[in-house]
Amino acid sequence: MVNLLLEYATKHHLVVEPGFAPKTVKWLLWLSETGELLDVVELGNTEQRNNRGQEFARCPDLQQQEMIAGGVTRSHFLVDTCDVVVLYGAGDDAKRLAKHRYFIHLLEQASEAMPELVVAARALHDENLLKRVQERLERSKARPADKITFRIGAITPVESDRWYEWWGQYRRSLQGGADSSARKMVCFATGEFTEPAATHPKIRGLADVGGQPTGSALISFDKDAFTSYSLDQSANCALSEEAAFAYRAALEELLANHSYRLAGAKIVHWFRQPLKREDDLIDILLGGSEAQEEAAAQAQAQRLLRAIHAGERPELIDNQFYALTLSGSGGRVMVRDWMEGSFETLAQNILRWFDDLSIVHREGNRLAEPPRFGAVVGALAREIQDVPSPIISRLFRCAVTGSPLPDKAMAQALSRVRADILTDSPFNHARLGILKATLIRKGGVSMKPALNPEHPSPAYHCGRLLAVLASLQRTALPNVESGVIQRFYAAASATPALVLGRIVRTAQFHLDKIRSENPGLAAWYEGRIADILSAIGDTIPVTLSLEEQSLFALGYYQQMAHDRAGKTALDQNTTTTEEVQP
Structure with a gap:
């Protein structure tokens, strides 16, 4: 499965490089080259009722373990939520302020590679500018969780590649450098020797079926039982960091664009060769x-x-x-079927x-x-x-x-x-x-x-018999409040021998009443009941299994539908005859 996800990521040219991910951004903070506020722009299709924003394919991205490495409260780089970047929304808690300051800190650090970022950092220090941005977001009914980025003059930094090298160095600093003694293993997905990723990126897109909003892990080993043969964490399923990010990119793209939610699960699918x-x-x-x-x-x-x-x-x-049925549970991706x-x-x-x-x-x-x-x-x-x-x-x-x-x-x-x-x-x-x-x-x-009058199952014909007996009662007593079905269906469908005989005997009174008014109809009912009793055989079943109860229900339904169609046709023929009479 994983190697097919990697193949999907390659064919669809998805961003699979560690430290990058596509992100959908709703708002753009537009600054002049001197740091003055020009506008706050809503991205995406603004005419669409549920406008999600604009997707940027290659945004800097940190995994959860990187966000909390060393006990430091960090934010994302260049793209983050409105409450972090511009302090939009209720609340003034210390964690949010710490993330806001770290966002500015990253801009200042990255300005070594892209000097324009200093302009944004200074602007975000300006409380008056932040207040004006917050007012515009409020008028536009933005949500604190909406993602926002910025433009400086004609440059949108998230679309530039000038900060890529700095970003790689920054991520390596969070990992504490490469471990020269790390054990190399064969990657389960590619077959190449690699240093396995200790932890894998989390899959986003399953929050509505039990997953975590921050993402759920597809491959993770966090119990002592998973330390056999001195293998820690995800070394039990050795994948390179590149392969882990590739399957994450493929799954997130499938969940976003090729998934179907049903109750507590999502179904994703794709084809080896793309189809119309x-x-x-x-x-x-x-x-x-x-x-x-x-x-x-x-x-x-x-x-x-x-x-x-x-x-x-x-x-x-x-x-x-290829098709996957997925859900989330306790921060993990549950693969329910493949x-x-x-x-x-x-x-x-x-x-x-x-x-x-x-x-x-x-x-x-x-x-x-x-x-x-x-x-x-x-x-x-x-x-x-x-x-x-x-x-x-x-x-x-x-x-x-x-x-x-x-x-x-x-x-x-x-x-x-x-x-x-x-x-x-x-x-x-x-x-x-x-x-x-x-x-x-x-x-x-x-x-x-x-309807199949030749069906071999007595249970099927028992259901048919009850349908005819119910129709007989409705014809004889059209205004009856509690009919045969309401009183006897549950018992008849489970233990027909205890119920149907009694109903057949009671039906004689209904036949007598109909015979006095319409002898032909009474004869028709008698013939129908006799035919069905003959199909049941010498003995009515005492009890019915689950399958036989299903046959009973189908016999009842198909007989009812058959009789209803016959009545409709009879009514139409009668109406036509009356219309042509002189």
Whole structure:
């Protein structure tokens, strides 16, 4: 995985040199060449509602251990937050003042390499100038945590390279110089002999899924148990400092531009050879583009597979996909899943995913729209935030690799389907699709999207029977408050033998009532009940397993949808007949 991240960083020309990192800056403090305040400029797309600012690709950057080396309170160089650089925001604590003074100190030190920096240092000493800057930031509704840099006349120091050599010397001074006795090892990522980095840079971009705002460590060893063979800290996974910064740059770029958040996890992915957005099946599957329709992934996968098989897209044949599911925990990056495979296999598996999830629409007259991945995850709980991260990563693996769905997903979906039925809520197509897909991928069970009168499972037909008995009751007693479903569904779906016989006997009274008003309809119901009882067999099952309860729910739903479609068609035919009568 790490070597592929290094390959990604190289192909995309990311800044991987230690001591540098891309940073997004919101504000620019513009000074004259003599240090007078000219303006405070908002960077980025100012017309955009959530303007993040402008990204500078090569900013000086210190890691956390460098920021606190020797017990000194330090700031970053050239780019830092508004509260540090210009003391913007409430509070006057000693730590913030110490960082502010250190920011100025760095400018004064670096002026040996870039004399213009003295102008900025003097300006930041001026309390009146700082007050004017603070007022302008307040009028612009800036936040203290927004990053700010400065321009002196026509020069923006962060875009210059004149301070690079000084910056390298400064960082080496924080590290106390090179250790000539340091043990050289083979780098796990490059295979070259190197002095392994003692600690690795932290990954930013996971704060909203459990990570730390300052970053989380992907590779770290901080316990006594990790000191075997005299290997301390990250020497247990030897990587050069350059390799560590390269994988950090790749992961942060992927998290910023190619990630999809679902509840407590983020999914990032990329391809060996970059693709156009419209060919990125994972992005379409996850709903990364708002312009995509729900069926776009399925349709695009079909088109791309046809193109591959016809030889029209040879560049896709050898392409590979890579996908990571990440979250944060206690300052560490949690790699919940890692997948890789061919693009052709990916397209086949995404097609299979939608085929397995396909289910008849609740109206019974068409198939429901293919659900987006987020809808599938959200179908497992009342709120999508309640879905555990491990379940999300398992479902994503199922979609991408064609593996079986976890039993826990079936149990949660079944629980939500049961709740929908008992509260007479509209059926959630994704929940029913999960039941169907889980049964198919477990093997041994054949499931169609719509009603299958020839299905071999008695549990499936028990669900069908309950649907017909409920319809019979509604026809006979349209104003009943507590119907068959509300009273008996939970018991019937678990122990059908104890419940269905009693409901069938009660149904005779409903049939008698309907027969007195509409003999033909009563005969139709009798025939339907007899057919289903015949499909169940000689004995109604006593108890149902989790899989059989899922079959019961699907039989109930598909029978309801089938009957609803028939009723709609009958109503339409009746209306048409009445319209043509003279």
